[in-house]
Amino acid sequence: MSFQRRISRQGGTRVKRALGVQAALEWAFRVEKAQLELPLPEDVAEEGFGFGLEYVLLQRAALGCKIDGGQYKIGGYTHEDAEVIAATVAGIPDSLGGKRMAIRVAELARAGLTPDWMPGAVPRCIPVEVKRNQHGERATTIVVSTDRVLSRGKWRTVEVLACPVTFSPHLQQIEAARRAYDDWWQALDWIRDGLVAGAQLRDLEVMAVMPKVRPWVARASITS
Structure with missing residues (x-):
């Protein structure tokens, strides 16, 4: 399904574009270049505080990964649905990984990737x-x-x-990769439910379809 297809109207009723949550995330961050606005740190109470370059660099160093810059398209417009999706991602609760998971979800969506769960890996x-x-x-x-x-x-x-x-690979490496995939899947499930319950999307409809849950289990049953 093309990400560039225009929303059509029939009889004055808006026809929403149906996407799974992973496709919606990739559209928001990869196509629309939505900005990920993370919540303020708990120890910051100043009004009007923003995430400057210094804070971004500190977070990059602390998290050991590149933070989603989320820059808006030059001379363009970021669709409001993309902003709603980005805001939902930024609200991932600490129980599901919080800011770190929000960054992870945004980075993967921007790259159009699924977490590597090391398919076929056997020690x-x-x-x-x-x-x-x-x-x-x-x-x-x-x-x-x-x-x-x-x-x-x-x-x-x-x-x-x-x-x-x-x-090699060590069993712990395989287990860690699959825990990371499962954590990402749980975060996407939360995001999907939040977007559906919030009913804030104007031109998109987030469908129930999800990435495969624990695909290594299904793979093992096929090969056994």
């Missing part, structure tokens, strides 16, 4: 280190002990070698 046992030379590659070994063995009628001391291994 695999691999050597910690591999050495390569003209003969190929081999796993690095370490001496873990020594032992006495009888060889050709003589007792000899030999080194007992072991190959250090690790699991």
